[in-house]
Amino acid sequence: xxxxxxxxxxxxxxxxxxxxxxxxxxxxxxxxxxxxxxxxxxxxxxxxxxxxxxxxxxxxxxxxxxxxxxxxxxxxxxxxxxxxxxxxxxxxxxxxxxxxxxxxxxxxxx
Amino acid sequence: xxxxxxxxxxxxxxxxxxxxxxxxxxxxxxxxxxxxxxxxxxxxxxxxxxxxxxxxxxxxxxxxxxxxxxxxxxxxxxxxxxxxxxxxxxxxxxxxxxxxxxxxxxxxxx
Numbered sequence: 001x002x003x004x005x006x007x008x009x010x011x012x013x014x015x016x017x018x019x020x021x022x023x024x025x026x027x028x029x030x031x032x033x034x035x036x037x038x039x040x041x042x043x044x045x046x047x048x049x050x051x052x053x054x055x056x057x058x059x060x061x062x063x064x065x066x067x068x069x070x071x072x073x074x075x076x077x078x079x080x081x082x083x084x085x086x087x088x089x090x091x092x093x094x095x096x097x098x099x100x101x102x103x104x105x106x107x108x109x110x
Numbered sequence: 111x112x113x114x115x116x117x118x119x120x121x122x123x124x125x126x127x128x129x130x131x132x133x134x135x136x137x138x139x140x141x142x143x144x145x146x147x148x149x150x151x152x153x154x155x156x157x158x159x160x161x162x163x164x165x166x167x168x169x170x171x172x173x174x175x176x177x178x179x180x181x182x183x184x185x186x187x188x189x190x191x192x193x194x195x196x197x198x199x200x201x202x203x204x205x206x207x208x209x210x211x212x213x214x215x216x217x218x219x220x
Contacts, residue, residue, distance in 0.1 A: 031206055033208070042210065042211075042212040042213070043154070043198065043210045045207070045208070048206055048207070050206065055206065056206070056207070091153055091154075098144065098156055098159055099144070099156070099200075099208055100156060101146075101153040101154045101155070102153060103152075103153050104153050
């Protein structure tokens with residue numbers, strides 16, 4: 001298996017622009033997670049999907065953040081409008097039992 | 111607030127020595143625990159997991175769990191410079207929520 005796939009790997013955008021991060025989980029995994037990692041706050045869970053349904057979005061920082069999982073093999077995390085404080089590495093992870101992380105998207109908002 | 115606590119380090123050990131990484135957790139309901147290794151600029155990589163009291167060995171790695179003390183540890187035998195990384199401890203709280211510690215930075219000195 002190719003593992004969890006994320007795109008883009010790096011994204012540089014200007015404040016106010018829309019950003020869309022993409023994730024393809026490991027085939028057969030029924031749980032998908034979006035995390036954000038910064039030096040200051042460590043690894044934070046943003047949202048969790050089970051069988052394509054959002055179960056817990058309590059970690060989504062504001063209404064500017066939204067996530068979708070239209071099918072078992074694809075999820076998006078959208079930030080609109082983006083702000084400099086959104087700069088971080090965003091990880092997607094999937095699990096059947098053990099959780100596996102994708103390579104991450106490094107987002108820089110200027 | 112359910113938490114996982116780790117000493118941030120750095121923990122420095124000489125090459126060939128045993129590195130001991132420790133983690134405590136607050137949620138007594140947590141049943142499964144995971145150790146991840148994260149190299150700088152990379153995503154967390156699952157090393158091993160444990161859910162029974164006692165020791166679990168996998169190659170040079172041994173995970174130890176003591177539920178009464180709410181304590182998890184990871185021992186790395188014959189430490190190599192390539193083991194230098196940040197090690198994240200995670201507790202599975204409930205059915206899906208992985209609570210991550212902030213990580214311990216390990217430096218193996220050649």
